[in-house]
Amino acid sequence: xxxxxxxxxxxxxxxxxxxxxxxxxxxxxxxxxxxxxxxxxxxxxxxxxxxxxxxxxxxxxxxxxxxxxxxxxxxxxxxxxxxxxxxxxxxxxxxxxxxxxxxxxxxxxxxxxxxxxxxxxxxxxxxxxxxxxxxxxxxxxxxxxxxxxxxxxxxxxxxxxxxxxxxxxxxxxxxxxxxxxxxxxxxxxxxxxxxxxxxxxxxxxxxxxxxxxxxxxxxxxxxxxxxxxxxxxxxxxxxxxxxxxxxxxxxxxxxxxxxxxxxxxxxxxxxxxxxxxxxxxxxxxxxxxx
Amino acid sequence: xxxxxxxxxxxxxxxxxxxxxxxxxxxxxxxxxxxxxxxxxxxxxxxxxxxxxxxxxxxxxxxxxxxxxxxxxxxxxxxxxxxxxxxxxxxxxxxxxxxxxxxxxxxxxxxxxxxxxxxxxxxxxxxxxxxxxxxxxxxxxx
Numbered sequence: 001x002x003x004x005x006x007x008x009x010x011x012x013x014x015x016x017x018x019x020x021x022x023x024x025x026x027x028x029x030x031x032x033x034x035x036x037x038x039x040x041x042x043x044x045x046x047x048x049x050x051x052x053x054x055x056x057x058x059x060x061x062x063x064x065x066x067x068x069x070x071x072x073x074x075x076x077x078x079x080x081x082x083x084x085x086x087x088x089x090x091x092x093x094x095x096x097x098x099x100x101x102x103x104x105x106x107x108x109x110x111x112x113x114x115x116x117x118x119x120x121x122x123x124x125x126x127x128x129x130x131x132x133x134x135x136x137x138x139x140x141x142x143x144x145x146x147x148x149x150x151x152x153x154x155x156x157x158x159x160x161x162x163x164x165x166x167x168x169x170x171x172x173x174x175x176x177x178x179x180x181x182x183x184x185x186x187x188x189x190x191x192x193x194x195x196x197x198x199x200x201x202x203x204x205x206x207x208x209x210x211x212x213x214x215x216x217x218x219x220x221x222x223x224x225x226x227x228x229x230x231x232x233x234x235x236x237x238x239x240x241x242x243x244x245x246x247x248x249x250x251x252x253x254x255x256x257x258x259x260x261x262x263x264x265x266x267x268x269x270x271x272x273x274x275x276x277x278x279x280x281x282x283x284x285x286x287x288x289x290x
Numbered sequence: 291x292x293x294x295x296x297x298x299x300x301x302x303x304x305x306x307x308x309x310x311x312x313x314x315x316x317x318x319x320x321x322x323x324x325x326x327x328x329x330x331x332x333x334x335x336x337x338x339x340x341x342x343x344x345x346x347x348x349x350x351x352x353x354x355x356x357x358x359x360x361x362x363x364x365x366x367x368x369x370x371x372x373x374x375x376x377x378x379x380x381x382x383x384x385x386x387x388x389x390x391x392x393x394x395x396x397x398x399x400x401x402x403x404x405x406x407x408x409x410x411x412x413x414x415x416x417x418x419x420x421x422x423x424x425x426x427x428x429x430x431x432x
Contacts, residue, residue, distance in 0.1 A: 005381040006400065011424070013407035084305050093306070100313045103320070115319040118326070126322050130340055160316065192298060217409060270409045 023260040043261035056245075057262075063151075064241045068219045070155045075215060078163055079208055082170035083200055087192070098171070101164030112161060113229040120144050145234040154239065158226065169211070170204055177203040206285075213281050217274040220266060242266055327351070 023043055025036040048054050088094050104112070119126045120143035128140040143153075181199050190198070224243040231239050240248070246266070250259030281287065326334045330345030354360065389401050 005385055006404070008381070009404055009407050085309065087305060088302075088309070093309075097309045097313050101316050104316050115323065118323055119319055124335070126340065133340070163312075164316070192301065221409065267409070271406055274406065274409050 020260065020264050023257055023264050025257060027257045027260075028254075039257075043258045044265070046258060047262065047265075059237065060240055060242055060245045063238060064220055064222055066151050067154055067222060067241060070151055071158065072212070072215060072219075074155060074159055075212055076208075077159060078166035079170050079204060081163055082167040082174060082204075083196060085167065086171060086174050086200075087196075098164065098168075102168070103164070104161045105165035109161075109225040109229055112157060112226075116144065116157065116230075144230070145232050147235040147238050150235045150238040154226065154230065157230070166211075169207060173204050173207045174200055209281070209285060213277040216280075217270070217277040219273055221270055 024038060024040060026039050026042075027036050046053060047057055085094060085097065088097075107115075117125070120128075122128060122140050122142045122144070125143070127143065131137045132140065177199065182195060185195050185199060220242055222241040222243055224241075224247055227239050227241050227244045228247065231244065242262070243266075246259045246263050249255045249262070253259075325341075325343040326339055327350050328346050328348060329339045329343040330347065331350075333339055333344055385404065389397055391397075
């Protein structure tokens with residue numbers, strides 16, 4: 001019954017691990033594996049051997065950690081959104097807001113980039129035209145190809161895209177809270193904020209912790225699509241995360257063995273983080289998530 | 291309840307305003323792109339279209355529908371979504387039910403097996419090689 005799906009997971013996730021052997025050979029595209037020279041751990045040590053690659057790796061790691069940390073800091077935002085949304089009494093307004101804010105989640109990052117281009121681009125974008133036509137600024141601002149606030153910008157796009165969707169789970173958790181607690185609190189004379197703080201928040205806290213721990217386990221898995229699309233020569237230094245670095249080195253730079261080595265290390269650290277997050281969960285909440 | 295009336299009203303107003311603002315931010319880009327597509331093309335490239343369309347025409351849409359292969363592409367998108375959702379739902383419910391039953395064979399091991407698969411990826415090239423090996427190259431089922 002569940003065997004075909006287990007087999008599917010095996011074929012699509014574990015079988016490609018055979019490709020990790022590319023990291024140990026001096027592989028070039030098109031050659032068969034046994035024709036390549038075996039180099040052992042050369043590419044793994046090449047990461048920290050010379051100062052140039054060490055600086056590169058440190059820069060990429062700094063970007064990855066910075067953006068993941070910002071994402072974790074922004075994780076209470078869907079909670080606040082859900083709590084405030086449930087405080088709105090008009091049901092039609094609530095479903096209207098919920099439908100429209102979930103909309104950006106369903107478009108792919110490619111479309112998000114084209115939307116961002118049409119709004120923020122320097123000569124054709126809506127924002128620059130609007131600000132120029134109302135004479136608020138005299139020279140156009142380059143929002144997209146600016147390396148100053150890249151982390152915050154990426155956080156902004158990611159929040160715009162996922163806020164509505166992530167809050168769905170919290171809204172479901174809030175509706176599952178027993179309504180008698182609210183009635184009892186109102187009888188006891190609790191104000192709105194006291195009700196939120198003492199009833200709603202403890203009801204949501206288990207959900208929040210599980211999702212927080214899962215996002216800790218995904219700390220270095222930032223994904224590639226968003227950063228690949230918004231990357232341009234101006235902000236490349238600040239935007240390149242580990243997945244994007246692996247892609248750039250492997251596909252664009254054709255340095256396949258090196259990028260596979262970096263990918264191997266990244267996957268191992270990811271799995272390690274998963275078990276670390278699980279251990280944290282066991283200590284804090286006395287139950288494990290895997 | 292009556293003595294907290296003023297605070298409640300203020301909170302409600304701020305709350306609803308913030309929501310309407312955020313909803314506007316979520317929806318406006320799509321609206322902007324839409325009115326640019328139905329407006330006069332010269333005005334659009336000059337950047338004169340800001341909040342409402344000018345010179346409405348549908349020639350752009352007619353051009354898009356004339357593109358070769360767009361019917362096939364749309365059909366593939368729809369089919370992929372439908373089949374993908376169905377299969378994901380099936381797989382999740384089967385595996386979820388199986389992992390809930392305590393008498394399942396080596397339940398903990400298989401559960402971890404599946405969860406850990408979420409956290410690493412073997413990389414693009416091994417993925418491609420696997421697809422080629424099992425014959426899914428250039429195939430819809432991939």
